[in-house]
Amino acid sequence: MPSIEEQITALEEEIRRTPYNKATQLHIGRLRAKIAVLRLEREARARGKGPGVGYSIRKSGHATVGLVGYPSVGKSTLLNRLTAAESATGAYDFTTLSIIPGMLRWGGASIQILDMPGLVPGASKGRGRGREVLSVVRSADLVLFLIDPDHPNLRALANELEGAGVRINQRPPRIVVQRTDRGGLTVSSTVRLTHLAGGAAASIAREFGLHNGSIVFREDATVDQLIDVLAGNRVYLPALFVVNKSDTLSAEERARLAADLKGFDPLFVSARDQSGLDLLVDRIGRALRFIRVYVKPPGRPPDLEEPVILRQGDSVAGLLRRLPTDLDRAFRAAQVWGKSARFPGQTVGRDHVLADEDIVTVVIARGSARPAA
Ligand SMILES: Nc1nc2c(ncn2[C@@H]2O[C@H](COP(=O)(O)OP(=O)(O)OP(=O)(O)O)[C@@H](O)[C@H]2O)c(=O)[nH]1
Ligand SMILES: [Mg+2]
Known part of the structure; x- marks a missing residue:
């Protein structure tokens, strides 16, 4: 049995030898999928070798x-x-x-x-x-x-x-993959697929052991993009x-x-x-797309001197991570003024995505020991 490395090299060699055209497109796609699966296996084995792999680096800062x-x-x-x-x-x-x-x-x-x-x-x-x-x-x-x-x-x-x-x-491909226990595999798309037409998507999915479930394309994705989503660790x-x-x-x-x-x-x-x-x-x-969010204690003006620094795409949950932990525990809802709010003072939950220069009041559960920040 050839090693994983040898199998990958052989597949890469085969891709190099195969001329790329309409007739070979699917074959090459499947070879690429096989390589991706072998690489996943190689990584899993490297991890299995236990401690000592990797540097331990403490992340700090924003x-x-x-x-x-x-x-x-x-x-x-x-x-x-x-x-x-x-x-x-x-x-x-x-x-x-x-x-x-x-x-x-x-x-x-x-x-x-x-x-x-x-x-x-x-x-x-x-x-x-x-x-x-x-x-x-x-x-x-x-x-x-x-x-x-x-x-x-x-x-x-x-x-x-x-x-x-x-x-x-x-950006991550707009493809949604779901696995189920039975029922076969359905492939659908909201756009015309030019790279993965016919049974191409399903046959690549099978290389990843996906036989039951659904694949929904929301863009005209390439073979490599589908492989990235199926491999899942990108x-x-x-x-x-x-x-x-x-x-x-x-x-x-x-x-x-x-x-x-x-x-x-x-x-x-x-x-x-x-x-x-x-x-x-x-x-x-x-x-790095930082955004500034100002915290406003209830009934008081916002603290415009010291914004909390977050990144674009961060939600209220990300803000709570930067505030004292007891506030996170007592969190009930948040009120938001600014670009991310549909109207001033909108009440939102943890998943609400914030925008630059938003003002936020954290509403905490009644009876919590600490007043809201
Ligand atoms: N002329 C010139 N030399 C530079 C510059 N920056 C670094 N060097 C020289 O390049 C050499 C390598 O610099 P390092 O900063 O050690 O490079 P490194 O990328 O950290 O190297 P490794 O840690 O070995 O990967 C040194 O002799 C530096 O003085 C520069 O802007 N101009
Ligand atoms: Mg260096």
């Missing part, structure tokens, strides 16, 4: 940014410039062997930046502590790709993240692409690199002479 790049691109130098951290730097690869956190302030938010060991091709298969680094990347809120002008090979780096189930600058993260060491580039070299990396909207900085760093900090802050 959001976490992972610094990702090949060795020696200047990740540690950049961390030291952006924060008060002191991460060792060196003119040789793999200077950094553990994860070093630093804290950056932006507006009222504190942003944790994680300096990590450099990634190398093969990282998602475990090379150079790659698997551990990638598992930390998965838990970040933003990925900052740092690129060295001498080795701008972004594709290979992005592939490592892809292999670890990280999807960069994409994370969708925003990313910024930053070229470091621009102090070493002539104007022509810089223009050429900018053209090569056009689709990535790269930002040019130099950690050494600190150029471009203000702009970078601003882009980081904006990419």
